[in-house]
Amino acid sequence: MSDDRHPIGVIGTGYVGLVTAAGFAQLGSDVHCVDIDADKIARLEAGEIPIYEPGLAEMVAANRARLHFSTDISDALAHARLLFVAVGTPPTYSGDADLTAVRAVVDAVPALSTRSERQRHALVMKSTVPVGTGASIKRVLAEQGKQGLGYVSCPEFLKEGTAVEDFLNPDRVVVGDDGGWAGDAVVDLYAPLDAALVRTDIASAEMVKLASNAFLATKISFINEIANVCEETGADVIEVARGMGLDDRIGQKFLQAGIGFGGSCFPKDVSALKQLAGNSGYHFQLLNAVIEVNELQKRRVISKLQKHLGSLVGRTICLLGLAFKPNTDDMREASSLVLSARLQADGAKVRVYDPIAEEEARRLIRGVHFASDALDAIDGADAVVLVTEWREFVDLDWNDVASRMAGKLVLDGRNALDRATIAAAGLTYEGIGRGTLTCLG
Ligand SMILES: NC(=O)c1ccc[n+]([C@@H]2O[C@H](COP(=O)([O-])OP(=O)(O)OC[C@H]3O[C@@H](n4cnc5c(N)ncnc54)[C@H](O)[C@@H]3O)[C@@H](O)[C@H]2O)c1
Known part of the structure; x- marks a missing residue:
């Protein structure tokens, strides 16, 4: 790639920030990364990658000379015109987006002394924020005497687990601004990726992100409700989804029924959009249902476990997978958090295993047995629940599993397992929206 690209700054080195930084470094920019977490910066300086994301360690290592790490935003400002903001925007108790970290970044930008200096810098918002945040930040900047500092909304669509691939091959790049050099500079930065460009105003760019996530979450809740009706009526949701998805107005993606969506984005973004609508006087009825479903x-x-086992008191339940989805260590809003708590509340003994997320899970889940591998977790279980469809669980030897279990029930929470193989091993298979399959032999 070219080596004459402008340096950039990235504020916040989490899943989005670090991937964005490594990605732009790969495209030839010097990238000045800033995080308030001094420990994280020290680990990055030492060549350690604090999160699990396939391909990220390699990309960081390959571009190490172009990546600079600091806890001081002034370091980024001294070198870069564009400061990408990728700090967290977690939910508050009310479900609104918590913009504390975003505000802290705005406040941390020092008042640039000369007019020409101010007009050479801009904030580029990657964090997912409510519609109106850009307009409000521009007002705050003016109040703080930092008017002239540019502002661009450039929401991020990468998916954990495939984030590196998604950075390099985005479906689209959305750039929202009021016109001017900063929006053009962001478009130039992304130009080598040859992605579809949506150049629009700030509010619309902010809404593209929230509406996209809310739509995908709606698709999941929709197919989950279809699955529940399939269970009552004898249809198989996998067949139904296949038949539906071949209609190109619908598509196959996000039609996998399961035990619900989690993660750092869908739950909080759906609820942030619902709250945003409510705060603006509009009751977004559909999103209430998406969340409740x-x-x-x-x-x-x-209830499925109770249907097969009766009371769960004293029963041993194995949860395979803890992360909210495979190929990540992210535990935010993972279904395993609700399940492990509910099972223990109902008197069950819970054994768990996840190949990557255990360290993070140990901080969040108490009272369960963390097993050393999948077969250890399964040992003596009355039922095994597939919570996260890591490849190694899909590839388990089910005869081996059967010989280790005390009971026979395999509850496939992601419809990812081969039910015929499981039934052939003498186990009882139950998925989501597909009925029960028991070995008759
Ligand atoms: N994770 C995803 O898959 C994903 C995808 C698209 C969009 N997003 C959005 O991107 C944003 C970041 O998400 P994430 O998952 O990368 O979060 P994260 O929690 O992994 O990382 C945020 C980082 O920002 C740092 N930080 C907090 N306050 C700071 C400050 N004042 N100055 C400098 N650094 C600060 C934190 O220490 C942390 O390292 C969120 O708004 C999220 O909704 C996330």
Whole structure:
């Protein structure tokens, strides 16, 4: 790639920030990364990658000479015109987005002394924020005497687990601004990726992100409700989804029924959009249902277990997978958090295993047995629940599993397992929206 690209700054070195930084370094920019977490910066300086994301360590290592790490935003400002903001925007108790970290970044930008200096810098918002945040930040900047500092909304669409690939091959790049050099500079930065460009105003760019996540979450809750009706009526949701998805107005993606969506984005972004609508006087009825269906879906696992085992008191339940999805260590809003708590509340003994997320899970889940591998977790279990469809669980030797279990029930929370193989091993298979398959032999 070219080596004459402008340096950039990235504020916040989490999943989005670090991938963005490594990605732009790969495209030829010097990238000045800033985080308030001094420990994280020290680890990055030492060549350690604090998160699990396939391909990220390699990309950081390959571009190490172009990546600079600091806890001081002035270091980024001294070198870069564009400061990408990728700090967290977690939910508050009310479900609104918590903009504390975003505000802290705005406040931390020093008042640039000369007019020409101010007009050479801009904030580029990667964090997911409510519509209106850009306009409000521009007002705050003016109040703080930092007017002239540019502002661009450039929401991020990468997916954990495939984030590096998504950075390099985005479906689209959305750039929202009021016109001017900063928006053009962001478009130039992304030009080598040859992605579809949506150049629009700030509010619309902010809404593209929230609406996209809310739509995907709606698709998941929709297919989960279809799955629940399939269970009552004898249809198989996998066949139904296949038949639906071949209609190119619908598409195959996000039609996998399961035990609900989690993660750092969908739950909080759906609820942030619902709150945003409410705060603006509009009752977003559909999103209430999307959220409620998702909560109930996680809990249906408990009633399925009770249907097969009766009371769960004293029963041993194995949860395979803890991360909110495979190929990540992210535990935010993972279904395993609700399940492990509910099972223990119902008197069950819970054994768990995750190949990557255990360290993070140990901080969040108490009272369970963390097993050393999948077969250890399964040992003596009355039921095994597939919570996260890591490849190694899909590839388990089910005869081996059967010989280790005390009971026979395998509850496939992601419809990822081969039910015929499981039944052939003498186990009882139950998925989501597909009925029960028991070995008759
Ligand atoms: N994770 C995803 O898959 C994903 C995808 C698209 C968009 N987003 C959005 O991107 C944003 C970041 O998400 P994430 O998952 O990368 O978060 P994260 O929690 O992994 O990382 C945020 C980082 O920002 C740092 N930080 C907090 N306050 C700071 C400050 N004042 N100055 C400098 N650094 C600060 C934190 O220490 C942390 O390292 C969120 O708004 C999220 O909704 C996330």
